[in-house]
Amino acid sequence: GIQVEQSPPDLILQEGANSTLRCNFSDSVNNLQWFHQNPWGQLINLFYIPSGTKQNGRLSATTVATERYSLLYISSSQTTDSGVYFCAVNSGGSNYKLTFGKGTLLTVNP
Amino acid sequence: DAGITQSPRHKVTETGTPVTLRCHQTENHRYMYWYRQDPGHGLRLIHYSYGVKDTDKGEVSDGYSVSRSKTEDFLLTLESATSSQTSVYFCAISDSGSFNEQFFGPGTRLTVL
Numbered sequence: 001g002i003q004v005e006q007s008p009p010d011l012i013l014q015e016g017a018n019s020t021l022r023c024n025f026s027d028s029v030n031n032l033q034w035f036h037q038n039p040w041g042q043l044i045n046l047f048y049i050p051s052g053t054k055q056n057g058r059l060s061a062t063t064v065a066t067e068r069y070s071l072l073y074i075s076s077s078q079t080t081d082s083g084v085y086f087c088a089v090n091s092g093g094s095n096y097k098l099t100f101g102k103g104t105l106l107t108v109n110p
Numbered sequence: 111d112a113g114i115t116q117s118p119r120h121k122v123t124e125t126g127t128p129v130t131l132r133c134h135q136t137e138n139h140r141y142m143y144w145y146r147q148d149p150g151h152g153l154r155l156i157h158y159s160y161g162v163k164d165t166d167k168g169e170v171s172d173g174y175s176v177s178r179s180k181t182e183d184f185l186l187t188l189e190s191a192t193s194s195q196t197s198v199y200f201c202a203i204s205d206s207g208s209f210n211e212q213f214f215g216p217g218t219r220l221t222v223l
Binding site: 001030031033035041042045048086090096097098099100102103 | 141150151152153158169198202204206211212213219
């Protein structure tokens with residue numbers, strides 16, 4: 001099956017700093033989503049982005065499908081950005097199931 | 111927020127007992143999924159459903175069964191719980207009309223002693 005690798009596994013920032021999270025995948029994808037899991041365990045949808053670039057406030061994402069990677073940018077980080085960021089992909093088929101990476105644990109210190 | 115609820119939210123049970131987790135959605139989405147989340151593994155698919163009474167296995171389906179008798183409800187059953195099934199269980203929904211973007215419920219934390 002498709003492999004999803006995220007980097008870095010851990011990241012510690014000071015409030016106000018910028019960061020880039022990376023997701024590499026081993027095959028072509030029909031769907032790619034970025035999620036934020038907050039410290040309470042809730043999974044929050046950030047982007048549905050199988051290709052192209054999207055922006056939502058301080059967050060933006062770019063997927064280069066031909067090169068099999070996606071980037072999540074966080075600008076002017078805040079303590080509320082802390083948590084785990086997951087990339088998940090679907091590589092086709094009729095079930096649309098997502099294969100998740102192991103996540104990037106982001107800690108933003110005040 | 112997508113209308114997805116899970117019950118119970120927390121459960122502690124003993125090895126060998128049956129356990130049923132419920133996922134309920136108010137979005138009328140066709141697809142429903144059960145994932146489990148464990149440290150070091152991310153989320154892994156247990157079972158999924160593509161319609162009422164239509165279900166199939168995911169990558170970690172051993173020891174689990176599912177049922178979907180109504181569009182809005184998807185049940186996950188552990189017939190005889192084991193300690194290796196201690197995990198956080200997430201339900202998700204998606205619909206072919208929205209590019210199958212998946213939305214997740216709040217999760218159920220299950221501890222098997």
